[in-house]
Amino acid sequence: MTRTAGGFEVRIRVAGTLPQVWDGSNVENVVAFFDVDLDGRVDYEARGHPAEEGWSASSRSPSGAGFGAASGVTATPVGDTLVLSFPASVVGDASSFQWSVATEFGSLAQVASGTTASDFAPDSGGVRFPA
Numbered sequence: 556m557t558r559t560a561g562g563f564e565v566r567i568r569v570a571g572t573l574p575q576v577w578d579g580s581n582v583e584n585v586v587a588f589f590d591v592d593l594d595g596r597v598d599y600e601a602r603g604h605p606a607e608e609g610w611s612a613s614s615r616s617p618s619g620a621g622f623g624a625a626s627g628v629t630a631t632p633v634g635d636t637l638v639l640s641f642p643a644s645v646v647g648d649a650s651s652f653q654w655s656v657a658t659e660f661g662s663l664a665q666v667a668s669g670t671t672a673s674d675f676a677p678d679s680g681g682v683r684f685p686a
Contacts, residue, residue, distance in 0.1 A: 603630025
């Protein structure tokens with residue numbers, strides 16, 4: 556995670572090469588989560604996912620969600636790394652927060668099932684920004 560002149564950039568490296576477009580069956584979401592008030596709950600999200608014409612992005616905030624260009628997020632695959640770029644407004648203009656990342660991959664039925672909401676990762680202790 557780095558601060559840029561225009562906001563923030565998160566580089567998320569995955570195992571293998573990222574797809575360039577959606578394959579028509581599997582869903583892949585790469586998400587950065589932000590807790591700006593440090594209460595342990597996610598306040599904002601920046602997401603990237605492959606679409607039929609390349610990668611698309613979305614964002615979520617306490618006031619709602621944005622999709623595509625309206626999200627403020629760009630998702631750019633570079634080999635095995637997804638670069639999420641966005642203005643500070645995507646994280647409520649916060650300059651410090653804790654953050655984490657997650658990925659989902661599978662069929663739409665799998666990703667939409669209740670089991671994907673369960674993981675074995677700790678729910679506290681996100682990385683602080685700035686460190």
